[in-house]
Amino acid sequence: MTAVGNFLEEFADDIGGVCLFSPSSSMYNTFAEADAPVVVIGTENEVDADVFVELPLEFRDPTERIRFGVEGALGQDAIEEEMTLLCILGSFSDDADTVMRVRAGAFADSGVYDLFMDSRPDPSVVRDVLEVAVELGKKGQKGKPVGALFVVGDAGKVMNKSRPLSYNPFEKSHVHVGDPIVNVMLKEFSRLDGAFVISDSGKIVSAYRYLEPSAEGVDIPKGLGARHMAAGAITRDTNAIALVLSESDGLVRAFKSGELILELDPEDY
Amino acid sequence: MVLEQFDLPTLIRSLFSERGAVAVAVLVLVIGAIAGYLVWRGTKRFLCRQGIDDAVEGTLFEHTANNVGLSTVGILSQLAALAVYLLSVIVALNIARLVDTEFFWIRFTTLLPRLFVAALAVILGLVVGDKAKLVVSDRLKSVKLPEVSIIPEIVKYSIFYIAALIALGQLGVTTAALLVLLAVYTFGLVFLGGLAFKDLLAAGAAGIYLLLSQPYGIGDEVEIDGTRGIVQEINVFVTHVESDDVEHIIPNQRVLKRGIVRIRE
Numbered sequence: 001m002t003a004v005g006n007f008l009e010e011f012a013d014d015i016g017g018v019c020l021f022s023p024s025s026s027m028y029n030t031f032a033e034a035d036a037p038v039v040v041i042g043t044e045n046e047v048d049a050d051v052f053v054e055l056p057l058e059f060r061d062p063t064e065r066i067r068f069g070v071e072g073a074l075g076q077d078a079i080e081e082e083m084t085l086l087c088i089l090g091s092f093s094d095d096a097d098t099v100m101r102v103r104a105g106a107f108a109d110s111g112v113y114d115l116f117m118d119s120r121p122d123p124s125v126v127r128d129v130l131e132v133a134v135e136l137g138k139k140g141q142k143g144k145p146v147g148a149l150f151v152v153g154d155a156g157k158v159m160n161k162s163r164p165l166s167y168n169p170f171e172k173s174h175v176h177v178g179d180p181i182v183n184v185m186l187k188e189f190s191r192l193d194g195a196f197v198i199s200d201s202g203k204i205v206s207a208y209r210y211l212e213p214s215a216e217g218v219d220i221p222k223g224l225g226a227r228h229m230a231a232g233a234i235t236r237d238t239n240a241i242a243l244v245l246s247e248s249d250g251l252v253r254a255f256k257s258g259e260l261i262l263e264l265d266p267e268d269y
Numbered sequence: 270m271v272l273e274q275f276d277l278p279t280l281i282r283s284l285f286s287e288r289g290a291v292a293v294a295v296l297v298l299v300i301g302a303i304a305g306y307l308v309w310r311g312t313k314r315f316l317c318r319q320g321i322d323d324a325v326e327g328t329l330f331e332h333t334a335n336n337v338g339l340s341t342v343g344i345l346s347q348l349a350a351l352a353v354y355l356l357s358v359i360v361a362l363n364i365a366r367l368v369d370t371e372f373f374w375i376r377f378t379t380l381l382p383r384l385f386v387a388a389l390a391v392i393l394g395l396v397v398g399d400k401a402k403l404v405v406s407d408r409l410k411s412v413k414l415p416e417v418s419i420i421p422e423i424v425k426y427s428i429f430y431i432a433a434l435i436a437l438g439q440l441g442v443t444t445a446a447l448l449v450l451l452a453v454y455t456f457g458l459v460f461l462g463g464l465a466f467k468d469l470l471a472a473g474a475a476g477i478y479l480l481l482s483q484p485y486g487i488g489d490e491v492e493i494d495g496t497r498g499i500v501q502e503i504n505v506f507v508t509h510v511e512s513d514d515v516e517h518i519i520p521n522q523r524v525l526k527r528g529i530v531r532i533r534e
Contacts, residue, residue: 154501155487155488155501155502156487156488156489156499156500156501156502156511157499157501157511158488159487159488160488160490160499171486172483174480199487199501199502200501200502201502201504203487203502205486205487205488
């Protein structure tokens with residue numbers, strides 16, 4: 001047993017801080033008494049921790065969870081880039097079963113946290129739209145895979161850089177993402193082509209928009225189609241962010257400032 | 270109704286013997302006990318089904334009741350049962366002619382319901398006041414200012430005050446002075462509230478018109494009161510107009526007062 005003990009001691013040596021992912025309150029209290037900074041990361045702050053990073057989604061993949069959590073903690077200045085962190089999380093169940101040692105600086109510029117917290121639209125709006133996209137990707141439209149493009153935030157500018165493909169079904173309506181009925185409506189309207197435009201506060205401004213940004217110099221990975229190109233271009237031209245559900249591979253991708261920030265598989269959530 | 274009841278003992282005596290009357294009185298007591306038990310169970314189940322037990326969760330009254338091994342639902346249903354027990358006891362005493370019935374009957378039939386209404390008002394006031402405080406402070410949770418915590422307290426004590434007034438009024442205590450105080454308080458609240466929320470109310474009224482008729486929508490280029498730009502957002506109170514990285518947030522009453530210039534190329 002000494003070999004294991006020695007290894008663990010060495011493993012946890014010179015740790016600068018601890019990241020707890022959805023900890024139980026007893027676990028949080030043990031760590032809170034130690035002098036290393038403790039960051040709690042989860043979908044809800046159940047233990048009333050001082051430093052808390054809210055996860056927008058239940059990331060199934062532990063690396064995604066750590067990437068988002070550590071970047072969020074860096075964004076809140078709770079930890080520093082040169083710190084070595086010990087992450088305690090549950091990979092296979094809700095109980096803590098995994099301990100990881102990561103360097104905080106490695107996650108400094110992935111932009112995932114930034115996408116949610118420092119974008120023009122409200123974080124909750126981004127989260128709601130992402131949820132709709134993930135659900136749409138999971139179920140599709142009547143079993144068939146569908147594609148969809150959501151442009152979130154800076155709606156005035158986006159509307160001026162696009163034109164209608166058909167009558168706007170959301171004209172003079174006051175629906176916001178996150179209302180239960182909206183998910184059904186968005187699903188129905190995703191059958192037709194065109195982008196959804198959503199304002200900073202989550203109001204659905206329009207559907208069936210044809211985006212006309214200048215796509216010059218937009219650099220997105222090769223192999224992605226026109227929908228992704230349009231998404232990349234509109235986010236470069238405006239302060240909006242774009243969430244794209246790909247029809248061909250079923251992945252949800254997020255763009256900001258013309259760059260691909262996040263790529264996730266709806267089946268994982 | 271009361272006058273009809275008066276003849277009950279004589280009626281029973283004419284139907285049965287003197288002994289029979291006592292037996293009837295005992296029977297009434299037994300029926301009262303059973304009815305009380307049924308009322309207790311029924312009220313308890315009814316209140317639980319209405320979700321009262323969840324609604325009062327976390328209030329001070331429920332907490333205090335729990336400390337002495339009771340619950341709000343339990344107290345309310347016991348109160349209802351107690352009313353039935355007392356009624357049956359009075360009827361039984363009346364039939365058996367154990368007390369001076371006329372005097373007793375009048376006193377109790379007038380006082381008893383009032384007593385129960387007063388008790389009910391006190392309990393409801395305590396529970397509703399506490400609950401209102403919890404709801405309001407939950408709403409204001411995102412505002413982390415110590416001054417804000419006074420608002421839930423004001424709400425709580427206002428409700429307590431009204432409940433106390435109702436209870437005292439039921440018991441026949443003169444509440445004129447307290448009523449005047451309440452009127453002054455309400456007037457102050459309405460008057461000062463109206464003064465404080467004047468602009469918000471005007472903006473809200475204008476905003477409702479703007480949202481319903483939508484003279485301009487998100488993405489339109491407009492000029493309002495000298496500021497020109499693209500509409501980014503319209504809500505009940507303000508309109509966001511953005512031009513060249515500057516976002517103007519214009520209160521809606523100003524939009525309506527000054528008019529809108531829509532710019533079409």
